Amino acid sequence: MKYILIFIIALTQLLALTNLEVAQKSEDMMSGFGDATSTMQMTLINAAGQKKVRSMKMQVLEGEDEDKSLMEFLTPADVKGTKFLSYEHVNKDDDQWLYLPALKRIKRIASKNKSGAFMGSEFSYEDLSAFNVKKYIYEEGQAPLKDGLYIIQSKPLSKYSGYTKLLSYIDAKTFLVKKIEYFDRKKELLKSAIFEDYQHFPNVYRIGKITMKNIQNDKTTILVWTNQKIRTGLKAKNFHKRYLK
Numbered sequence: 001m002k003y004i005l006i007f008i009i010a011l012t013q014l015l016a017l018t019n020l021e022v023a024q025k026s027e028d029m030m031s032g033f034g035d036a037t038s039t040m041q042m043t044l045i046n047a048a049g050q051k052k053v054r055s056m057k058m059q060v061l062e063g064e065d066e067d068k069s070l071m072e073f074l075t076p077a078d079v080k081g082t083k084f085l086s087y088e089h090v091n092k093d094d095d096q097w098l099y100l101p102a103l104k105r106i107k108r109i110a111s112k113n114k115s116g117a118f119m120g121s122e123f124s125y126e127d128l129s130a131f132n133v134k135k136y137i138y139e140e141g142q143a144p145l146k147d148g149l150y151i152i153q154s155k156p157l158s159k160y161s162g163y164t165k166l167l168s169y170i171d172a173k174t175f176l177v178k179k180i181e182y183f184d185r186k187k188e189l190l191k192s193a194i195f196e197d198y199q200h201f202p203n204v205y206r207i208g209k210i211t212m213k214n215i216q217n218d219k220t221t222i223l224v225w226t227n228q229k230i231r232t233g234l235k236a237k238n239f240h241k242r243y244l245k
Contacts, residue, residue: 019138019152023168025175027133033204035234036060038225040071044121047218054079054119058225060130061234065090067130068239079119083244088130093158096125099244106244115162122191122212122221124162136166148172163190176205189215201230 017025037059044052055075061068067088073079081101088094096109109116114126136154143150150170156163164187169179177195184190192215197208210223 016142017150018141019143019154020133022143022150022152022170022175023133023136023138023154026168026170026177027131029175029205030131030207031062031204033060033201033206033230034062035232036206036228036230037232037234038206038228041222041224041226042119042121043222043224045220045222052076059234059238061236061239063236068236069128069130070239070243071128073119082119084118084128085239085241085244086128087239088132090132090134093160094129096128097241097244104245106241111158111160114158114160122214122219123223126156126158126162127212145172149178184216191215197224199225199228201228204230206230 038057040056040058042054042056044054053076054073056071056073059070069084069086069088071084073082081099083099084096085099086094086096093111093114096114098107098109099105100107109125115124117123118125118128135157137157139153143152145151148171150168150172152168152170153165154168155165162184163182164185165183167181167183168177170177176198179195180193181189182191182193192213194211194213195207195209196211198205199208206225206228208225208228212221212223214220
């Protein structure tokens with residue numbers, strides 16, 4: 001009995017991680033891919049259950065202090081050719097641009113507008129930025145552990161964020177995010193995202209599906225990634241603003 005008790009205490013101490021430590025381990029599981037390409041399907045579902053489906057291609061480049069991503073809509077015809085370019089910084093607000101082919105112009109997304117909806121979806125421009133622990137303040141103390149999930153609370157550092165806090169549910173074994181709850185500026189639950197179908201590459205994971213449910217308007221957006229490849233040789237020049245046109 002004594003040895004069982006010692007084992008339980010030791011196991012508890014092993015699992016006793018702070019909110020920041022859990023977040024860092026989770027980020028580490030998704031970092032180190034270098035660059036990635038994929039195709040994406042975005043399904044928009046309104047409150048009545050009606051669906052709209054869009055297809056896209058995606059390119060991502062990792063950097064020490066700046067990640068870059070380029071998304072291009074392929075179908076349907078009304079959004080074909082629309083492109084979204086994002087430079088995701090660690091120590092300052094991201095730079096983001098949207099190319100609208102019908103107008104043949106590039107629209108810069110101002111920092112104060114990052115909480116706006118992306119292309120009519122339930123994802124905001126803010127949601128599309130790569131996760132980085134340095135962009136948040138974490139609740140001090142040990143991260144709560146319930147039903148095999150760490151539940152960590154964080155607050156965005158950006159004054160332009162549309163959220164007052166996030167609750168992240170992270171698998172205690174894999175440190176992969178399973179769910180995130182987003183609270184609006186009124187501190188009320190706004191959205192809930194379910195993360196599924198992770199794909200395991202050598203030393204890194206890539207997300208396969210995110211279901212974003214808006215609690216307040218009953219709309220849902222589903223993102224599904226396919227044909228994922230990493231370390232394809234993409235360079236910074238592939239993410240220049242000239243590629244938007």
